[in-house]
Amino acid sequence: MAMMQTWLQILILCLSIILTAGEGIQHENTSFSFIFNHFNATTTIKYVADASLQSNAIRLTNHSDRLVGRAFYDKAIPMKRNGSVISFSTSFIFAMVPQRKSGGGDGVCFIMTPTPLLNGGVASQYLGLVNMSSDGKEYNHLFAVEFDTMESIGMQEKDSNHVGIDLNGVKSLLAESAGYWEQNRFTPIKLKSGHNIRAWIDYDGASKQLEISIAAIGEARPQKALVSKKDLDLNGIMQEYMYVGFSASTGSSPLVEDHYILAWSFTTGNNKASDIDILHLPSFYVKNRKFYKSTKFIYITIICSMAFILGLILSAFYWVKRMDYIEFYEKWELQYWPQRFNYRKLNLATKGFRDDNLLGYGGFGRVYRGTLPSGDEIAVKCITKDFTQGMQEFMAEISSLGRLQHRNLVHLRGWGRKNTRLFIVYDYMFNGSLERNLFSPELNLTWAQRYRILTDVAAGILYLHEEWEKCVVHRDIKSSNVLLDHDLNGRVGDFGLARLYDHSEKPQTTHLVGTLGYIAPELIHSGKASPSTDVFRFGALMLEVACGRKPVDAQGVILVQWVWDLYADERLLEAVDQRLGDDYDKIKVEIVLILGLMCSNPDPNERLSMRKVLQVLCGEASLPTSLRVPSAFELSRIDIADLNSFTATPLNLSE
Numbered sequence: 001m002a003m004m005q006t007w008l009q010i011l012i013l014c015l016s017i018i019l020t021a022g023e024g025i026q027h028e029n030t031s032f033s034f035i036f037n038h039f040n041a042t043t044t045i046k047y048v049a050d051a052s053l054q055s056n057a058i059r060l061t062n063h064s065d066r067l068v069g070r071a072f073y074d075k076a077i078p079m080k081r082n083g084s085v086i087s088f089s090t091s092f093i094f095a096m097v098p099q100r101k102s103g104g105g106d107g108v109c110f111i112m113t114p115t116p117l118l119n120g121g122v123a124s125q126y127l128g129l130v131n132m133s134s135d136g137k138e139y140n141h142l143f144a145v146e147f148d149t150m151e152s153i154g155m156q157e158k159d160s161n162h163v164g165i166d167l168n169g170v171k172s173l174l175a176e177s178a179g180y181w182e183q184n185r186f187t188p189i190k191l192k193s194g195h196n197i198r199a200w201i202d203y204d205g206a207s208k209q210l211e212i213s214i215a216a217i218g219e220a221r222p223q224k225a226l227v228s229k230k231d232l233d234l235n236g237i238m239q240e241y242m243y244v245g246f247s248a249s250t251g252s253s254p255l256v257e258d259h260y261i262l263a264w265s266f267t268t269g270n271n272k273a274s275d276i277d278i279l280h281l282p283s284f285y286v287k288n289r290k291f292y293k294s295t296k297f298i299y300i301t302i303i304c305s306m307a308f309i310l311g312l313i314l315s316a317f318y319w320v321k322r323m324d325y326i327e328f329y330e331k332w333e334l335q336y337w338p339q340r341f342n343y344r345k346l347n348l349a350t351k352g353f354r355d356d357n358l359l360g361y362g363g364f365g366r367v368y369r370g371t372l373p374s375g376d377e378i379a380v381k382c383i384t385k386d387f388t389q390g391m392q393e394f395m396a397e398i399s400s401l402g403r404l405q406h407r408n409l410v411h412l413r414g415w416g417r418k419n420t421r422l423f424i425v426y427d428y429m430f431n432g433s434l435e436r437n438l439f440s441p442e443l444n445l446t447w448a449q450r451y452r453i454l455t456d457v458a459a460g461i462l463y464l465h466e467e468w469e470k471c472v473v474h475r476d477i478k479s480s481n482v483l484l485d486h487d488l489n490g491r492v493g494d495f496g497l498a499r500l501y502d503h504s505e506k507p508q509t510t511h512l513v514g515t516l517g518y519i520a521p522e523l524i525h526s527g528k529a530s531p532s533t534d535v536f537r538f539g540a541l542m543l544e545v546a547c548g549r550k551p552v553d554a555q556g557v558i559l560v561q562w563v564w565d566l567y568a569d570e571r572l573l574e575a576v577d578q579r580l581g582d583d584y585d586k587i588k589v590e591i592v593l594i595l596g597l598m599c600s601n602p603d604p605n606e607r608l609s610m611r612k613v614l615q616v617l618c619g620e621a622s623l624p625t626s627l628r629v630p631s632a633f634e635l636s637r638i639d640i641a642d643l644n645s646f647t648a649t650p651l652n653l654s655e
């Protein structure tokens, strides 16, 4: 009994040793597994055709046309034990990344094949598995699970988003639309979304059952398989050793996509494939990828570039406009700088030289009213005369005249220049010119006002002639150049400006300056302006003010001659302006008329000096008694001067 027991024990022991040894052998010989949570240069993967390593993933194809790529674990794996196919289990993560929303194709497959080569596999609907002639042939010994994103014509495929079992070719033994089951509820998965998708493939060698599941990354393995095939005998397919891996292909653009395998675990035997670490996987899904390829994007790009171009054009315009304001100074201008006005400032002050701001036309150009930022009112004379020469000398004079300061001169504030346009800036005179005040029907200066204005003008001219550091000859004294400020003080304007004619003309031509009826006869002959010729003009002005008549009236009557004639007839007071009525001081009117005659004597030696004129007007000196009536010949010289010389001059006398 004891012997029996001992033998039994020995038997059990031996059996168990054999059994455990057998298990150990079975395990050692038939179980094989690996896991790649990512791929790198050292991972034992064999890349075939267009497949390559990219971003720690296997990229079977990119999105070029008609590519085929395969990748295998680089060792053949024993798939049979004692002549029958053993169980295997694999899990992997793939991504199919189309380049266009409407595009994407063809697909990726898990494959088991006897050779790690391309083996004649072609692109497009053949998925890199087989070619037209080898499709379906038993010699392929090909087991594949396709994740197909094309509905291939003539292959009775379910749709363009399916998972199928393929044996020896691309015609699926069984296929299902991609998705997963969750308590009898099916949720589709779009394979070519670009998102990472996880797949599980399990084959039970004993029951010959194949189960395939897929799920979005992060989801648990579905309880119910997507594709389940019972009694699938793979004995004819599998050889002793098989290479495992993947195959993918692309079609023709836009039916192309990138195919990636991001992680992979595989095992044979009865164990399930190890779980993959999904946390550190790359993502090939690009947000808004489709947007960049969309027509909307193209439109927006076009609109943006048009807006950009428009912006460029506008800024170019702005720049050009700015350039218009940029002033170029010549070296000599800098010494007159302090009185120089910037063109931009003048442009602003006169609101862009608008017609609303036009005060009138002067001998040289337009005059505009303007307001400086300080609130000061200015008058800007725009001289459009072409200065080919003499500009520099003239500017030197103008800027020295800017230093003239007298209460009876219109204050010259400065000047500006813009290319060939010259601007002279004066204080604005509220009551306009003496001419306007004398001859406008709505205005009626009283005698007292007229007398005071004449005294003012005389003081201003005297200052120009004698009281400043240099003798300044005005050259163009006339009622329109006498301006009245807001208190009706007379102020002489435009002094020195007449020299513009000299400067801008060729030096050899002596040019006469002045306005008809104000020109001293000797000026015609000598061409030399002097204080005395200014006195002549002032004399004419005095007569004009007292008589309320223009120096040359519409009938061509020359005022100076007319008054001389009246004086000769002792009818002097008949010359007095009718508009004054009786409301004037007869003595003072007579003084003004006689002074006017004395000053506008054709003989320069008979004329008074401005000092004397002012003294008489102010009552500081008495009227000189010797008033010689000029001869008819002398008087006629005024006539000749006016009629012959001035009708032919090119001067603008229309002021």
Ligand SMILES: *[C@@H]1O[C@H](CO)[C@@H](O)[C@H](O)[C@H]1NC(C)=O
Pocket (backbone or CB within 6 Å): 038, 039, 040, 041, 042, 043
């Ligand atoms: C490649 O992957 C293996 C396995 O994960 C890892 O041990 C190795 O360090 C990696 N090599 C490089 C160069 O990243």
Ligand SMILES: *[C@@H]1O[C@H](CO)[C@@H](O)[C@H](O)[C@H]1NC(C)=O
Pocket (backbone or CB within 6 Å): 050, 051, 062, 063, 064, 067
């Ligand atoms: C795609 O891969 C092929 C083959 O590897 C290569 O010739 C081609 O330049 C690649 N195209 C792109 C867009 O990367």
Ligand SMILES: *[C@@H]1O[C@H](CO)[C@@H](O)[C@H](O)[C@H]1NC(C)=O
Pocket (backbone or CB within 6 Å): 082
């Ligand atoms: C192998 O198969 C043969 C016959 O097919 C059988 O007799 C034998 O028991 C099998 N061995 C194992 C270990 O399954």
Ligand SMILES: *[C@@H]1O[C@H](CO)[C@@H](O)[C@H](O)[C@H]1NC(C)=O
Pocket (backbone or CB within 6 Å): 119, 120, 121, 130, 131, 132, 133, 134
């Ligand atoms: C098709 O594939 C087989 C191998 O499977 C190969 O021998 C044959 O040359 C291929 N045919 C073409 C046209 O590529």
Ligand SMILES: *[C@@H]1O[C@H](CO)[C@@H](O)[C@H](O)[C@H]1NC(C)=O
Pocket (backbone or CB within 6 Å): 444, 445, 446, 447, 579, 580, 581, 582, 583
């Ligand atoms: C002008 O004013 C004076 C008073 O200074 C007056 O006597 C005369 O009638 C006025 N003349 C006109 C035309 O208004």
Ligand SMILES: *[C@@H]1O[C@H](CO)[C@@H](O)[C@H](O)[C@H]1NC(C)=O
Pocket (backbone or CB within 6 Å): 430, 431, 485, 486, 487, 488
């Ligand atoms: C002169 O100008 C001032 C201020 O603008 C005004 O009040 C006055 O009425 C004007 N005088 C004449 C005579 O126009």
